[in-house]
Amino acid sequence: MVGLLIALGIIVVLFLIFIGIYNALVGLRNQVKNAWAQIDVQLKRRYDLIPNLVETVKGYAKHEREVFENVTKARNLAQQVSSSAPHIRAQAEGELSAVLGRLLAVAEAYPDLKANQNFLALQEELASTENKISFSRQFYNDSVLTYNNKIQMFPSNIIAGMFGFTMSEFFELKVEAERVAPKVSFS
Amino acid sequence: MWEQISANRTRSAVLVIMMGAVLIILGYAVGIYFLDEPWGGVAVAAAVWIIMTLVAYFQGDSILLATAGAKKIEKKDHPRLFNIVEEMTIACGLPRMPDVYIIDDPALNAFAVGRDPSKSAVAITSGLLQKLNRDELQGVMAHEMAHVKNRDVLLMSMAAVLLGTIVIISYYASRMLFYSGGRGSRRSSDSGGGGAIIALIGLVFMILAPIFAQLIYFAISRRREYLADASAALFTRYPEGLASALEKLGASTNQIRGANQATAPMYTVNPFREEGRKAADLTSTHPPISERVKILRRMGHSASYQAYERAAEETSKKHVIPASALTGADSVPVRAPSAEGAVGEPDKFARTRETQNMLFGMANYRQLNCANCGTTLRLPPNFTAPAVRCPHCGTVNKTA
Numbered sequence: 185m186v187g188l189l190i191a192l193g194i195i196v197v198l199f200l201i202f203i204g205i206y207n208a209l210v211g212l213r214n215q216v217k218n219a220w221a222q223i224d225v226q227l228k229r230r231y232d233l234i235p236n237l238v239e240t241v242k243g244y245a246k247h248e249r250e251v252f253e254n255v256t257k258a259r260n261l262a263q264q265v266s267s268s269a270p271h272i273r274a275q276a277e278g279e280l281s282a283v284l285g286r287l288l289a290v291a292e293a294y295p296d297l298k299a300n301q302n303f304l305a306l307q308e309e310l311a312s313t314e315n316k317i318s319f320s321r322q323f324y325n326d327s328v329l330t331y332n333n334k335i336q337m338f339p340s341n342i343i344a345g346m347f348g349f350t351m352s353e354f355f356e357l358k359v360e361a362e363r364v365a366p367k368v369s370f371s
Numbered sequence: 372m373w374e375q376i377s378a379n380r381t382r383s384a385v386l387v388i389m390m391g392a393v394l395i396i397l398g399y400a401v402g403i404y405f406l407d408e409p410w411g412g413v414a415v416a417a418a419v420w421i422i423m424t425l426v427a428y429f430q431g432d433s434i435l436l437a438t439a440g441a442k443k444i445e446k447k448d449h450p451r452l453f454n455i456v457e458e459m460t461i462a463c464g465l466p467r468m469p470d471v472y473i474i475d476d477p478a479l480n481a482f483a484v485g486r487d488p489s490k491s492a493v494a495i496t497s498g499l500l501q502k503l504n505r506d507e508l509q510g511v512m513a514h515e516m517a518h519v520k521n522r523d524v525l526l527m528s529m530a531a532v533l534l535g536t537i538v539i540i541s542y543y544a545s546r547m548l549f550y551s552g553g554r555g556s557r558r559s560s561d562s563g564g565g566g567a568i569i570a571l572i573g574l575v576f577m578i579l580a581p582i583f584a585q586l587i588y589f590a591i592s593r594r595r596e597y598l599a600d601a602s603a604a605l606f607t608r609y610p611e612g613l614a615s616a617l618e619k620l621g622a623s624t625n626q627i628r629g630a631n632q633a634t635a636p637m638y639t640v641n642p643f644r645e646e647g648r649k650a651a652d653l654t655s656t657h658p659p660i661s662e663r664v665k666i667l668r669r670m671g672h673s674a675s676y677q678a679y680e681r682a683a684e685e686t687s688k689k690h691v692i693p694a695s696a697l698t699g700a701d702s703v704p705v706r707a708p709s710a711e712g713a714v715g716e717p718d719k720f721a722r723t724r725e726t727q728n729m730l731f732g733m734a735n736y737r738q739l740n741c742a743n744c745g746t747t748l749r750l751p752p753n754f755t756a757p758a759v760r761c762p763h764c765g766t767v768n769k770t771a
Contacts, residue, residue: 215464222461305450311709312454318706319462322608329700 205340209349212331216352219324223355226316227266227277233313234259234284237306241287244297248290254283270353281314321355328352383526386591390533390584394420397537397580400573401544420536427532432484432492439482441472441494448729449473451717452500452508456493459513462606463520469493473500475730479623482638483515484524491519501726502619505716506709510603510613517602523595530588537584541577548574593658597691600663601679608674608706614667621660662687675703742768 238252262276288307291297298304332351335344343349394416402412426434446453453471460468465488472494474480479499485491493515503511518524604610669682676699680692709716717725728738728747735752739759743766748759750770758767 219464226461308450308454312451312458315454315458316461319458319606323461323464326699 202343205343206347209331209334209340209344209347212327212334213349215327216324216331219320219327220355222320223317223324224266226313226320227262230280230310230313230317231259231263233306233310237287237303237310240300240303240306241291241297244294244300244303245290248287251283251287251290255280255287258283270355274355277317284310284314325354325356328354383591383594386587387526387530387533390530390537390587393580393583393587394533394537394540396576397540400576400580401540403569403573404544404577405547416536416540419540420533423532423536424529427528428486431486431528432490435482435484436472436492436494439474439494440476441474442733443492444471444473444729444733448732449500449725451505451725452495455505455509455512456516459509459516459606462513463516463602465489465491465516465520467491469516469519471495473497473729473733475733479620480638481511481515483518485519486525486528487522488519491516491524493519497726497730498623499620501719501723503616504722506607506609506612507616507619509607510609511616513603513606514599514613517599517606518595521595521598521602523599527592527595530591534581534584534588538581541581544577548577594691596658596663597666597679597683598696600667601676601692604667604670604674604679605676605703608703609708610667610670610674610679610705611708614664617660617664617667621664670705672705673702674705675699675701677701678703737770739768739770741766 234255238255241248242252258276258280262273262280265272265276288310291303291307334340335349335351395413398413398416399409400412401416402409404412406412406415444453449471456471457468467489469483469485470492472492474494474496476496477498478496479502481493481495481499483491483493493512495511499511500508518527600613603613607613665686666679666682669685670678671682676692676696678701680690680697683689683691724747728749731749732738737750737752737754739748739750740746741748741761741764744761744764746761746763748761748768750759754770756770758769760767
């Protein structure tokens with residue numbers, strides 16, 4: 185009788201541990217999803233800001249045709265691959281960050297442009313969006329790290345295997361310059 | 372990454388329980404003295420405490436913001452500050468962006484309120500807003516939002532209420548003693564010498580209770596400050612931002628209006644210091660600013676909790692981050708600074724003008740740009756004249 189009760193107790197405890205681990209895995213998976221959605225929101229915001237920025241700068245700096253074309257091209261490419269795997273997307277977004285940096289550097293040569301209220305406001309928005317992209321990337325990668333660790337480590341790896349929890353991919357920008365300074369450089 | 376909350380909570384809970392014990396003993400002493408019924412005193416103390424807790428829980432945020440004279444702003448009032456708060460919301464993974472408030476005060480300070488992370492607010496003085504560049508502002512906001520994230524605000528307000536209750540009860544008890552000459556009780560007639568000794572102990576305790584409570588309160592508060600600094604470094608990936616902001620805060624000699632002993636720990640630096648003296652090392656609700664700056668600067672190329680803990684140990688031989696928080700990645704690269712004076716980063720004159728325009732805007736002043744030279748003309752809310760002369764170039768501008 186006592187033996188039966190002990191066995192029953194052990195089963196109940198094991199079951200509770202199982203529930204705990206399973207719920208933790210689901211929670212982490214959702215956090216990864218939310219963090220990814222946040223990156224997505226900020227990247228889309230950047231696509232929306234770019235045409236306005238290009239138009240404003242064009243009004244003052246007509247001779248920088250090549251820079252405008254590169255920005256527009258990089259933006260369109262990034263938008264096209266926006267539903268691909270994180271590493272393909274990261275490549276395109278890294279390139280876009282780099283050409284945007286060049287576009288803003290162009291402004292240095294045009295004092296009128298630097299004093300334009302509309303340009304300043306756009307620039308603040310863009311700088312902040314760049315920051316938000318890097319902070320959401322930071323949060324996403326932290327979430328992925330925790331989630332992947334949970335999937336690989338004992339004993340949660342058993343439950344992760346049983347219910348098909350798969351590892352998530354990190355979002356790392358591939359462009360070298362971008363890695364050194366995640367912000368748009370204005371100088 | 373956020374496991375430190377639970378470890379820290381246990382330690383802080385112990386301290387809060389100690390404060391609770393002080394309150395109970397105080398109630399007991401008051402009961403012996405005035406009511407002839409020790410537990411009656413405890414009941415009175417508990418009743419005062421419960422009422423104050425309820426008020427603080429449901430109204431605390433708005434009371435604090437109102438006494439500080441804080442005004443809520445929208446994105447259009449100050450896009451940069453608003454963006455920075457948004458950035459930090461993302462970085463620390465808060466479920467909702469805190470409301471942003473401005474306090475029209477030349478003193479340099481900032482604080483956060485909000486009993487839970489989904490309903491919170493950050494406030495900053497206009498003086499501080501003018502002084503800090505983007506990186507520094509980010510550091511300060513990250514520090515405040517770390518308080519929200521770590522649930523410090525809830526804990527500190529609970530502790531503040533306990534402290535307040537203890538202070539109020541001992542204040543009235545000592546006044547009653549003073550005015551009634553201790554005749555609040557008939558106990559001298561119905562008890563012997565033993566009772567007199569107990570009464571004396573009670574009396575001493577009534578005087579000491581607020582001091583005990585204050586010390587415990589400061590202990591809770593200081594511990595939380597280190598953790599918020601470490602979190603700010605981690606969230607921004609840039610310890611230098613907060614370090615140089617703290618330096619500016621420490622050099623200031625202004626005292627903020629609308630702060631009191633109980634709310635002091637919620638500010639970035641201790642709002643109380645002798646008028647005209649530096650805040651630097653006189654603080655007790657907060658660790659000395661110079662020490663906080665030194666720790667942040669010693670973190671080197673990593674922004675992790677481990678790096679902060681190591682730096683704190685080197686600086687002051689103290690363990691400040693609970694072990695359970697030291698599980699995340701150790702080497703977290705520090706980001707590059709954003710260049711001051713570059714395009715888009717306003718210089719100190721632009722920041723001052725920006726802040727002034729915002730304050731005038733909140734006071735319902737209308738802004739008009741001179742048609743000729745572009746100077747911003749501020750029109751008071753009751754200004755009715757059809758035209759105004761620009762003081763700069765003399766052009767007459769229509770106000771309609």
